[in-house]
Every structure is written in C-alpha cells, then in structure tokens.
Amino acid sequence: xxxxxxxxxxxxxxxxxxxxxxxxxxxxxxxxxxxxxxxxxxxxxxxxxxxxxxxxxxxxxxxxxxxxxxxxxxxxxxxxxxxxxxxxxxxxxxxxxxxxxxxxxxxxxxxxxxxxxxxxxxxxxxxxxxxxxxxxxxxxxxxxxxxxxxxxxxxxxxxxxxxxxxxxxxxxxxxxxxxxxxxxxxxxxxxxxxxxxxxxxxxxxxxxxxxxxxxxxxxxxxxxxxxxxxxxxxxxxxxxxxxxxxxxxxxxxxxxxxxxxxxxxxxxxxxxxxxxxxxxxxxxxxxxxxxxxxxxxxxxxxxxxxxxxxxxxxxxxxxxxxxxxxxxxxxxxxxxxxxxxxxxxxxxxxxxxxxxxxxxxxxxxxxxxxxxxxxxxxxxxxxxxxxxxxxxxxxxxxxxxxxxxxxxxxxxxxxxxxxxxxxxxxxxxxxxxxxxxxxxx
Amino acid sequence: xxxxxxxxxxxxxxxxxxxxxxxxxxxxxxxxxxxxxxxxxxxxxxxxxxxxxxxxxxxxxxxxxxxxxxxxxxxxxxxxxxxxxxxxxxxxxxxxxxxxxxxxxxxxxxxxxxxxxxxxxxxxxxxxxxxxxxxxxxxxxxxxxxxxxxxxxxxxxxxxxxxxxxxxxxxxxxxxxxxxxxxxxxxxxxxxxxxxxxxxxxxxxxxxxxxxxxxxxxxxxxxxxxxxxxxxxxxxxxxxxxxxxxxxxxxxxxxxxxxxxxxxxxxxxxxxxxxx
Numbered sequence: 001x002x003x004x005x006x007x008x009x010x011x012x013x014x015x016x017x018x019x020x021x022x023x024x025x026x027x028x029x030x031x032x033x034x035x036x037x038x039x040x041x042x043x044x045x046x047x048x049x050x051x052x053x054x055x056x057x058x059x060x061x062x063x064x065x066x067x068x069x070x071x072x073x074x075x076x077x078x079x080x081x082x083x084x085x086x087x088x089x090x091x092x093x094x095x096x097x098x099x100x101x102x103x104x105x106x107x108x109x110x111x112x113x114x115x116x117x118x119x120x121x122x123x124x125x126x127x128x129x130x131x132x133x134x135x136x137x138x139x140x141x142x143x144x145x146x147x148x149x150x151x152x153x154x155x156x157x158x159x160x161x162x163x164x165x166x167x168x169x170x171x172x173x174x175x176x177x178x179x180x181x182x183x184x185x186x187x188x189x190x191x192x193x194x195x196x197x198x199x200x201x202x203x204x205x206x207x208x209x210x211x212x213x214x215x216x217x218x219x220x221x222x223x224x225x226x227x228x229x230x231x232x233x234x235x236x237x238x239x240x241x242x243x244x245x246x247x248x249x250x251x252x253x254x255x256x257x258x259x260x261x262x263x264x265x266x267x268x269x270x271x272x273x274x275x276x277x278x279x280x281x282x283x284x285x286x287x288x289x290x291x292x293x294x295x296x297x298x299x300x301x302x303x304x305x306x307x308x309x310x311x312x313x314x315x316x317x318x319x320x321x322x323x324x325x326x327x328x329x330x331x332x333x334x335x336x337x338x339x340x341x342x343x344x345x346x347x348x349x350x351x352x353x354x355x356x357x358x359x360x361x362x363x364x365x366x367x368x369x370x371x372x373x374x375x376x377x378x379x380x381x382x383x384x385x386x387x388x389x390x391x392x393x394x395x396x397x398x399x400x401x402x403x404x405x406x407x408x409x410x411x412x413x414x415x416x417x418x419x420x421x422x423x424x425x426x427x428x429x430x431x432x433x434x435x436x437x438x439x440x441x
Numbered sequence: 442x443x444x445x446x447x448x449x450x451x452x453x454x455x456x457x458x459x460x461x462x463x464x465x466x467x468x469x470x471x472x473x474x475x476x477x478x479x480x481x482x483x484x485x486x487x488x489x490x491x492x493x494x495x496x497x498x499x500x501x502x503x504x505x506x507x508x509x510x511x512x513x514x515x516x517x518x519x520x521x522x523x524x525x526x527x528x529x530x531x532x533x534x535x536x537x538x539x540x541x542x543x544x545x546x547x548x549x550x551x552x553x554x555x556x557x558x559x560x561x562x563x564x565x566x567x568x569x570x571x572x573x574x575x576x577x578x579x580x581x582x583x584x585x586x587x588x589x590x591x592x593x594x595x596x597x598x599x600x601x602x603x604x605x606x607x608x609x610x611x612x613x614x615x616x617x618x619x620x621x622x623x624x625x626x627x628x629x630x631x632x633x634x635x636x637x638x639x640x641x642x643x644x645x646x647x648x649x650x651x652x653x654x655x656x657x658x659x660x661x662x663x664x665x666x667x668x669x670x671x672x673x674x675x676x677x678x679x680x681x682x683x684x685x686x687x688x689x690x691x692x693x694x695x696x697x698x699x700x701x702x703x704x705x706x707x708x709x710x711x712x713x714x715x716x717x
Contacts, residue, residue: 171650216564217564218564220564222565223567224567244567245566245567245570246567246647247570248647257650259649260566260568368650370650375646379639379643379646383639386632386635386636389635390632393628420617420621421625
C-alpha cells in the first residue's frame with residue numbers, strides 16, 4: 001500500500017484520532033509537569049527510582065511534550081496535508097467543471113436568448129464562469145466552493161503550529177524582589193521546556209527596579225507595571241524592559257509578561273533564646289482594599305513554629321498607596337499562640353521566645369518569560385478554519401446552468417446546500433425573465 | 442454622577458416603553474393579519490433602538506469602558522445587539538420578521554431585567570484592557586443574537602407541528618422552511634461563538650501568556666460550543682431535522698444561558714467580575 005493511501009485511510013485517521021484523544025484525556029486526568037510549572041508531579045516522586053526513570057523516559061509526566069506524542073501529531077498532520085491536496089484538486093475540478101449538454105428533467109424552459117438572460121442573472125449576482133457547446137454556467141458565491149479547502153488548510157496550519165508549540169515550548173516563571181539582583185537558573189525559576197534540545201538559555205540575571213500598582217477609586221487594581229533590567233550574560237549591560245499587566249514586552253527570544261500577583265516582602269532576622277540567628281523572607285500579597293489587611297503565614301525553620309502576619313497599605317487606612325504601614329506578626333506552635341509584635345522597618349521586638357528584627361521591606365511580583373513559538377500560527381490557522389466555515393455556511397455557491405435549445409433556454413438551478421432555501425431566488429429570476437419577454441411583446 | 446445615573450436609567454426605561462409599544466403592534470399585527478401594523482411596529486422599534494443606543498453610549502462614557510462587566514450593561518448591550526442584528530437580518534431574509542414576536546419581547550425583557558439588577562459602575566481589572574477583549578465580547582453578543590433567532594424558529598417548529606400558531610401561518614415559512622432557518626441561524630451562532638472563543642483566547646494569551654486555562658466560564662463555553670457542533674453535525678451528516686433537531690436546539694439554548702449568565706456566578710474565574 002502506498003504511504004499516502006495508508007495515511008489517509010479512514011482506519012488510520014480514526015486510529016490516530018483515538019490515540020491523540022486518549023493521550024490528551026490521560027494528560028488532563030493525571031497531574032503533569034506542564035500544570036505544575038515544570039515541577040515533577042508528586043505521583044512520579046512516589047514511584048520507585050526505576051519506575052520513575054521509565055515514566056520520565058516515556059514522557060508520562062509530560063505527555064504533550066513527549067517525543068511519541070509529537071510523532072502522533074506529525075503523522076496526523078501529514079495525513080491532513082495529503083487530504084488537503086486531494087481536497088484542493090477536487091474543488092478545483094468542481095469549480096471549473098462544464099456541465100453536460102444533455103437537458104436534465106428538472107430544467108425550466110424560458111423563451112429568451114442568452115443576451116436577455118445573462119444581464120438578469122448577473123443582476124442577481126450570478127457570473128458566467130464557463131461555457132461550452134451552448135451550455136452556460138453562471139455561479140453566485142464562487143468563493144463558497146473553497147470553504148472546505150480553507151477549513152482543511154486551516155486544520156493543517158493549526159496542527160503544524162501546535163507541533164511547533166509543543167517542540168519549542170519554553171515557559172519560565174520566577175518571583176522578583178525589588179532592588180535585588182536575581183540570578184536566573186534552574187534552581188531559581190519554574191521552567192517548562194519542550195522536547196527540542198537546542199533552546200535558548202535563560203537570561204543571566206534580572207533586577208526589579210520599580211513596581212508601580214495604580215488603583216481605581218474603589219481600591220480595585222487598575223494597573224500594575226514593572227521596570228525590569230535584564231542582563232543577557234555575565235558582565236553584560238543591563239537592558240531596561242518595561243512591562244505591565246496586559247502590556248507585554250520582549251527581551252531576546254522571550255516575551256515578558258507581568259503577572260497580576262504582587263505584594264510586599266518582609267526580611268526578618270530571628271534570634272532564638274539560645275542566641276542562634278537566622279533570616280526569613282516573608283512574602284505577603286498586597287491588601288485588597290484600604291480598610292482590609294493582607295494576610296499570610298509561613299512555617300519557620302525552628303521547632304515547628306508557624307508565623308502569621310498582616311499589614312495594611314496605609315497606616316491610617318485612608319489610601320491604597322503604600323504609606324509606612326507596620327507589619328504585625330503572630331507566632332504559633334500548633335494551635336498555641338506564643339506572641340504578637342508589630343514592627344516597622346528597622347525595628348526589633350520580642351515574639352514569643354524569639355527576638356525579631358524587620359530588616360527591610362520591598363515589593364515582590366511574579367514574571368513570566370515565554371519563548372515558545374507557534375502561537376500566532378495556531379491563531380492564524382483557527383482564523384482560516386473560521387473563514388472556511390463562514391464561507392461554506394454563509395456563501396453557499398449557487399449555479400444556474402443555461403442550455404440553449406430551440407430558440408429558447410433550459411435553465412437549471414443547483415445549490416450545493418439548502419437548495420430549498422434558495423428556490424425563491426431562482427423563481428424570482430425566472431419570473432423576471434418572463435416579465436421581460438412579456439414587456440418586449 | 443447621580444443625575445447621569447438617572448439619565449441613563451431614564452433613557453433605558455424610555456427605550457423599554459418604545460419596545461413594548463413596538464412589540465404590541467407587531468404581535469397584534471401578525472396575529473390579526475395586519476401587515477401594515479407589523480411594518481409600523483418595526484418602524485417604531487427603530488427610535489427605541491436609537492434611544493437605547495444613546496443610553497448605552499452615555500453609560501460607556503460614564504464608566505469609562507465598554508459593556509463587559511456589570512449585569513445591567515451586559516444585558517442591555519445584549520438586547521441592543523440582538524435587536525440591531527435581527528433588524529439587519531430581516532433585510533436579506535424578510536421571512537425572518539415573523540421572529541419579531543420573540544425578539545422584540547426578549548429585547549425589552551433583557552433591558553428591564555438589567556435595570557432591575559440596579560446598574561453599578563464597575564471598574565475594569567488591568568487584564569481587561571485589550572482590543573481582543575472588545576472583539577471577544579462583540580462576537581459572543583452576535584452569537585447570542587443568532588442563537589435567540591434559531592431558538593425562536595425551533596420553538597415555532599414545535600408549536601406549528603402541534604397545530605398551534607395557526608394565525609402566523611401567513612408570515613411563517615412552511616415547516617421545512619422554519620426548520621431550515623433554525624439550522625442556519627444555529628450555524629451562524631456556532632461560528633460567531635467560535636470566533637468569540639478564538640478572540641478570547643488571543644486576549645488571554647496577550648494578558649496572561651496562556652491561551653486557555655480551563656476557567657469555569659471558558660470550560661462551559663467550550664462545552665456549549667461542542668454541543669452546538671454536535672447539533673450541526675447530526676443535522677448535516679446524520680440528517681437530523683424537524684422535531685428532534687428542535688428539541689436538541691432547546692437543550693443548546695439552555696446551555697447557552699447557563700454558559701453566558703450562570704457559570705460566572707458559580708465560582709471565581711479569570712473572567713473576574715463579569716456578571717457578578
């Protein structure tokens with residue numbers, strides 16, 4: 001069997017379709033790395049090492065990014081491509097065909113010449129496309145013939161660029177703290193990569209120079225923008241990149257997105273009763289309104305202690321603008337409350353048995369880098385599909401075949417779909433032809 | 442600000458009154474076979490549409506964004522686009538005028554319902570700032586209009602088949618014609634729904650860097666679109682028509698209502714404050 005026949009055989013297409021659907025179903029039911037920001041899912045970590053290796057080798061923890069899934073998509077794409085070429089040839093033949101000269105029974109006789117008939121059908125939107133041996137073919141909405149082809153070519157484009165997307169997928173999510181140089185490495189970011197090995201490396205480092213939230217009068221977030229400085233390689237010059245929510249920017253091969261998660265980070269220095277000191281970084285979201293605090297909690301590295309904290313945007317609670325608001329901390333061990341302290345930047349206090357100092361506070365926000373290719377192609381493919389559907393559906397090609405015979409014409413109306421729907425249109429044309437003839441008399 | 446509120450609600454109530462008058466004229470005219478009254482009814486609806494449009498424009502200027510969020514503005518703009526699309530569709534398809542007895546009441550009910558929900562000025566989250574959002578919403582509203590028209594024809598089919606609506610026999614197409622109109626407008630609704638989803642997906646990609654995230658509103662929209670697809674597929678390839686196709690479309694319509702107006706109420710979603 002020829003490969004092209006095998007790939008377009010109904011059984012092959014159904015088998016591919018079932019295989020791809022099953023893979024997608026499994027991928028959506030079992031936690032995948034793609035939904036965990038690139039982290040290994042818990043179910044894989046629980047497996048014995050040999051099974052873990054097998055799972056990763058088969059790509060079961062990231063099905064849509066696995067080699068075998070890419071092969072399935074490629075086969076499906078080739079099958080679609082071949083059938084699209086067949087579709088093109090079939091439609092080309094259909095659009096330019098010359099009807100047979102024999103007069104079919106469903107024809108209607110009109111006693112007029114072509115010179116009378118052609119302007120009337122022309123006024124109704126029918127254009128003569130072919131004629132041969134006294135047979136004239138008038139077509140309205142010729143573009144409608146190509147609807148199915150556009151739909152097919154759209155599918156080809158979507159599947160091709162989906163493949164590109166899967167192969168080149170590279171999404172990097174990381175959290176930045178204001179004024180701090182963040183070195184971007186595998187350990188400091190959540191990363192999702194496609195199966196193509198030759199992908200660009202991460203930028204060397206990035207600094208969040210400034211974060212500016214703006215609010216509506218009702219305290220809802222109106223805009224969130226960041227001023228970032230990316231450095232491509234060690235010793236390189238920092239390059240400024242301004243982004244905002246709904247206003248992405250570019251750095252190298254990446255599109256840089258501003259996430260709408262942000263808040264204040266509090267650097268705390270703890271000293272235990274035994275004199276041991278350690279630092280903790282406490283991230284809190286920004287308060288939802290001027291009279292509501294932002295809350296958060298964090299386990300401490302010592303003795304199973306739990307730290308809870310809150311702060312307001314404005315110390316007087318009159319505005320959403322950050323205004324010297326203190327941080328209130330509470331310490332718990334299990335359900336036991338151990339102590340509470342309110343700190344301003346640089347101040348120290350006692351929290352249970354711990355001495356704590358608020359060293360500094362800064363902004364934090366999340367940033368997404370997307371180096372994946374193919375998304376625009378996917379959208380363009382969908383646009384083609386929809387153009388195809390619209391032209392198939394709204395621009396239904398109608399034909400009037402006129403056969404000259406015995407000094408008159410036999411006219412036949414052909415609509416590829418909804419023939420009954422367009423019957424009135426044809427009847428109207430015939431009526432106009434007859435009226436013209438009557439006027440001539 | 443209070444005076445502007447009063448102006449907008451006043452204009453909207455004015456439009457409701459005009460729509461009610463137009464509805465009465467169209468319904469009476471169609472049931473008592475008075476074509477001139479029907480024509481006048483449709484003519485009366487046009488100033489209502491202009492008044493209503495002016496109300497929406499003032500509201501748009503007041504709140505500083507399109508009718509995307511608040512229940513009042515969503516329902517009011519849906520009603521406006523429904524009536525506008527319907528009147529435009531009647532130009533190439535005059536037989537469509539029979540559906541006025543469903544579209545006109547639906548229009549004033551939607552506006553009145555919006556007014557009963559108490560108009561509120563809502564602010565837009567920063568993610569709602571994209572031309573793709575505007576396209577996303579416009580296409581959904583056009584899809585909704587086409588779906589209401591298809592629903593009207595499906596209901597007509599079920600009633601006419603049971604020997605009801607005899608008084609509309611003159612203005613309605615025959616049974617197979619009614620069925621075909623339902624089919625065609627369902628297809629139009631399906632297509633615009635798909636374009637709306639695509640525009641939404643591009644908007645999401647531009648705002649969040651991801652084009653789909655299985656948000657409840659998105660998921661239900663996809664389910665509704667898929668059921669519309671099944672309806673069209675059954676009609677085209679399995680030759681479903683008439684009674685069972687009409688009943689299936691009723692199911693599609695219920696899903697549309699759930700998807701557009703109820704799912705945003707169930708859970709929080711990427712669609713944030715939409716219709717909350």
